[in-house]
Amino acid sequence: MCKAFLWSGQASLAGPGRIAWNSVCQSKKASGLGFKNSLIWIIAAIGKHVWAVAEKKDNLWVKWFHHDYLKQEDWWNYSAPINSSWYWRKIDEVKGKLRSLIERLHVHKEDYHISKGYVYIHSPLDKVYWGKEVWGRLNTPKHSFILWLAIHNRLNTKDRLKRHGVIDQSDCLFCGEAEESCEHLFFNCHFSLNCYQQILQWLNWRTKLTTLKKVIRWIERASSSSFQKLVFSAVIAALLYNIWKARNDTLWLGKSMQPELIVHNTKVSVKNRISYSLPKKISQQDRN
Ligand SMILES: [Zn+2]
Incomplete structure (x- = not known):
C-alpha cells in the first residue's frame, strides 16, 4: 500500500523530513496540522446516504431505494447485487464502517453530520502536551x-x-x-x-x-x-x-x-x- 507523507523530495525520499499523512491530518491539538483526509471525508459524506436509508428518511431517493432494492430486507444485513449501480454499491460498501455510529445516533435521536462521521472513522489521537x-x-x-x-x-x-x-x-x-x-x-x-x-x-x-x-x-x-x-x-x-x-x-x-x-x-x-x-x-x- 502506498503511504502518503507531508512532502516529497530528494531528502525526504531518503527518509528524513517525512511526517505520515495520517499524522498531518490529526487536529493541531493532537499533533497534526489539522488537514482533512479527503478519502475519509468522502466516506463520511457517503455516510449521509447510509444514515438516510437506515432512518428511512422521507425523500424520493430513499423511498425509491427501499422500494426497488431493499424491499423488506434489513439494511445492515443487505448486500448490493453485483449488477447494481456503482453508486449504490459504494453506499453499501461503506455502511459497515458507520453502523455503530448511526445506531448510536438513532438511540439518541440525533442527526448524522459528515463531520461526525469523519471524526468517528478517523479516530483522532489524544491531545499532545505542546x-x-x-x-x-x-x-x-x-x-x-x-x-x-x-x-x-x-x-x-x-x-x-x-x-x-x-x-x-x-x-x-x-x-x-x-x-x-x-x-x-x-x-x-x-x-x-x-x-x-x-x-x-x-x-x-x-x-x-x-x-x-x-x-x-x-x-x-x-x-x-x-x-x-x-x-x-x-x-x-x-x-x-x-x-x-x-x-x-x-x-x-x-x-x-x-x-x-x-x-x-x-x-x-x-x-x-x-x-x-x-x-x-x-x-x-x-x-x-
Ligand atoms: Zn554547535
Missing part, C-alpha cells in the same frame, strides 16, 4: 511550523541526513565541535546558548533551557498570566526559527550570522506580532 505552545495565538505561523517540525524531530538536521546516507559529514555549522542534532543545534551549541542568554535577560526569565520538552513544560507550569505564556511561546518559536534560518543561510549561502543579529530579529518579529494582535483588555503588568 499544542498550546506550538500553535499559540501570538506565534507567527512560519515559526509555529518550524517548531512543529522540531518537536517531531523532523527538521533535516545533519545527524538525520547522515543516518539516511544523504551526507557524510554531520559537524555543527556553528561550532564544528559536535554532531548537528536538533538538541545540539537549539540547546547545547554555545552559539545557541549565547542567543538564549540574551533572550532570557531581555525577558527577565530565570530558568535553564536544556531541551525543547523541558522548555514547553516550563512555560506550562510557570506562574504567569496566560498572556505572558503566549508571549513566552512566541519568543521560543521565533528564536528556534531564527536559529534554523541562520543555520540554513550558513549552509546554503555561506553567510555567517552573529547571535546578536538572531536575537535582534527574534525581538523585532515577536514585538511586531504582539503589537499587531494585542488584546484590547490587558493588564498593565502584561502590557509592560
